[in-house]
Amino acid sequence: MIDLKQATAPQLFTLAPVAAYQHRMVFDLYPTQERDPLLALIEEKQRSEQQAAQAVQDALGEFIGRMDKPPTGKAPPAASAPQQTPAPKPLPPIAKEKIDRLIVVALDPGHGGEDPGAIGPTGLREKDVVLAIALELRDRINARPGMRAMLTRDGDFFVPLQDRVRKARRVQADLFVSIHADAFINRQARGASVYVLSDGGATSTAARWLADKENAADLVGGINVKNRHADVMRTLLDMSTTAQIKDSLRLGREVLGRIGKVGKLHKPQVEQAGFAVLKAPDIPSILVETAFISNPEEERKLRDREFQERLVDALEDGIARYFARHPPLARNRQL
Template identity: 55%
Template sequence: MSESRSIHPLNPSRRRLLKAGGALMTLLVTPVGMAQSAARILAVRVWPSRDYTRITLEGADLLKYNFQIVKNPERLVIDLEGVEFDSMLQSLPDKISETDPYIRLIRAGRNRPGVVRLVVELKSEISPQVFSLPPAGSYGHRLVLDLYPTVEADPLMALIEKRSPEDAVIGSGKPGAAEDNPFRISRDSARSPATPAANDRPARISRPSLQLITIALDPGHGGEDPGAIGARGTYEKTVTLEIGRRLKAKIDAEPNMRAMLTRDADFFVPLGQRVEKARRVQADLFVSIHADAFIRPDARGSSVFVLSDRGATSTAARWLANKENSADLIGGVNLGVKDSHLAKTLLDLSQTATLNDSMKVAKAVLSELGGINQLHKGSVEQASFAVLKAPDIPSMLVETAFISNPEEEKRLTDDAYQDKMADAMLRGIKRYFAKNPPLNRNKVALKD
């Protein structure tokens, strides 16, 4: 016996519900639906420098990726999964400068459904570091591509090459030709150039008594890390670099001094690498330059800090040190790469002589700063700044002024004030070295 069933037509409300569900399923499997679920790129940034070039892709969510190096010609290929090729990624090729030391150009486009491919055409072989960063500061999820040269530049050789004895000009008639050189020859010690040898190689000028004082200048922040931002939009990283450049020029003009910058452009340098750069050039002094902010806009004045092995001397000093020590989180450090120099930069509390010298030079500089600006505190402060932890180099951190104070922010962007700040710092440094000559290990012996 067969069973018969009667089929009733759907009521109008149920029919509309099924249609809506079907439309939703269609949306999820079509390209339009994929675009709605794709990871969204918030920003793309490129930071070129001689040290390395960084490309940053910032997303609202974690970006999935694969990368590979392709040879002949040299290329770095990155596949971004689940990302739509939108206007933000389309703008990336336009951000590459012809002067970039490592990137020739970037090509970007859809490689296959749901995958965007970036092809970075390189000027030479590189050693890439590609890594993700969790949200930090004002940034979302970041995918970072750091393109390093395969042979790391030696900062000491670069410093020597820039200031070689052959660069000294004697009797050239050019104003300031010799004054720019730390190997400058005084009129009493100048002598006629030696007769060229048979191989026509230029003879070097002997200065056996010359002792060069090497100073590492560290403009705070840079690149992905803007530092503090003033009410008028001034970046701390911009101010510190400008003052650092001015101070370097003044130091290089001294007859027995030379300076190196831990960064000479707008790029990020991890805190540990800043210290390591100073140690590699056998610096006699490390000066970190800042223009920070405080929670109150009325905070004002210049300050000088040295390292503390017993805790901060004030609540504000502790707050500031914690803020500065977070720079690596904001700037973005590849935690997957072990720093072989890290152990060398840790503080050895037995190095009391280094801490004592740091206090001496800090007092001299603070005294000079008081002549051009109000002092935030009348004495040198101490806190556990990571960037001051070189065990063998006297180190200080100079807060030129509070960028969070509208009046001081305006002064910090003024060329004349920046020059006065550099002059004051130089006077303090010279006062210190006049009474505390550097160790003999940094004495330069130049032979014919």
């Protein structure tokens, strides 16, 4: 028995063995109410310091040309025949030396709980469809060696937008994929869309993260030395978000290319907008509008298990292709 300071919404999941790790069980406790303010402040402070460190790391990684090194404490990968072509597979495998850490994909089924999202002409609810797709996609990703999926919600409950981003950052997700179904007054509107954060979002996002940090520092009431480096922080966050958008566009194009083979596309290009769930400065993030639930024909398709499966195929394929072309940086992960 564990005594807890407050009510929680526990989530339990397991991670299959990978590399040096054995079977692992992860027990995540999410508070159902606002956290202890002092604890929250300490955590926020630690987080902002981690963010700063991560932002520097990301920015440097981008500029040094994604130089990589094996994590400490593990034997470096065999250097023999690095130029050899890998065995033919439907998808190019991720370079072997990069697989020694787990790739984590955050899946974000939109809406949930009291927020049904859009509702189709015959009553199909967006929150239900996108959850079904996300659960299936989770299983597919978990079946891939070296990859794990994390859901921002795995049931019919409401999760605030910033909590969705927070959950992804907490597990140091390599990608964030938000899944939705579109709606419009005109029932003729149809097709899938993929969104990434808008370019204008970089500066405003940097400003917001910086503002959060400064607010936290104000609450301490003392002089925060780090505030003197606000300009540096702003620049680094800006750079980090710009890099995020660049990677998100790459991911978005891969996914759009696959999803365009399943059904119609609403727009032939990846679109950019200031969605709140896309604003983690350090995680490539996309929002996929799978189809128009407001279009009677597409509502019928969204309800169809087979169509859902094909959407999942496309999402899985797009994600795998992105990682094959852009292997994530090695880093020491604590899970």
